[in-house]
Amino acid sequence: MRIITWNINSLRLRLPLLRKLVEEETPDIICLQETKVHDDLFPQHALDDLGLPHYLYKGMKSYNGVAIFSRYPLELVDHFPEWCGKKDCRHLAVSIGTPDAPILLHNFYVPAGGDIPDPTENEKFAHKLNFLKETTNWFQKTPPTRSILVGDLNIAPLENDVWSHKQLLKIVSHTPVETESLNEWINTGFIDAMRQIIPASEKLYTWWSYRNKDWKKSNRGRRLDHIWISPDLKEKVQNITVLSHARDWETPSDHVPVMMDINPS
Incomplete structure (x- = not known):
């Protein structure tokens, strides 16, 4: 099973890139974040020939939004709360049938948190911390089994997940509190599959900022996109690939796809 997670930064704008990704990598499942399209305007007609006939989505106008496309039938899992009491389309969970037992797949888009790393001065940062607290509390009560969690979590947790640990300690996405x-959250029962x-x-x-004219030369990146697995899937992971060449595509997202090959049986 090949799973790709990607913050596409506008599905309708980057439909050609989604098609390119599918043609190049032939994934079984794609999880998208920041689709930025209301459900009423979701471009189903443009996606029917991707070879991923099963899909679910949750979107809103101009912001956020998550979607999952699959070769396998998907069953919506909807017993999760509306995180932070907001209906802002940041989480989609599905069950995927396999010969052994179903896989529970989570697709998350964690709030970015704005620019000021102080919850008293910045409501967006407060929202981000509250979101993380609520998800952690939920998964503590329900430890994951046969579970995969992917998405743009908007945090680069390790020193080598950022271009400069010292310079980014006070920058949102790499602050100690984040x-x-x-x-x-990950210690509720997940493993960082990428690492x-x-x-x-x-x-x-x-992720590489649009502000860098030559992203490859400056290489001031961050690992904001993640793939986590429950321990019972640890030995099933075959490969992880960061498709960094996608940052050079025409009108690219500032995020690149991350791909995992796993044998869930």
Whole structure:
């Protein structure tokens, strides 16, 4: 089973890139974040020939939004809360049938948190911390089994997940309060699958700002996109690939796709 997670930063704008990704990598499942399209305007007609006939989505106008496309039938799992009491389309969970037992797949888009890393001065940052607290509390009560969690979690937790640990300690996405909160969430019963394959001693990024005219030369990246697995799937992971070349596509997202090959049987 090949699973790709990607913050596409507008589904309708980057439909050609989604098609390119499917043609190049032939995924079985794609999880998208920041689709930025209301459900009423979701471009179903433009996606019918992708070879991913099963899909679910949750979207709103101009902001946020998540979607899952699959070769396998999907069953919506909807017993999760509206995080922080907001209906802002940041989480989609599905059950996928396999020969052994179903896989529970979570697709998350965590709030970015604005620019000021102070919850008293910045409501967006307060929202981000509250979101992390609520998800952590929920998963503590229900430890994951046969579960995969992917998405743009908007936090680069490790020193080598950012281009400069010291310079970014006071920058939203790498502040201690955020990385500690993300660690509390993953410690509810997940494993960082990306760092299982690519050692924490190596630099690893999935996002490069649009502000850098030559993203490759400056290479000031961050690992904001993640794949987590429950421990019972640890030995099933075959490979993880960050498709960094996608940052050079025409009108790219500032995030690149992350791909996992896993044998869930």
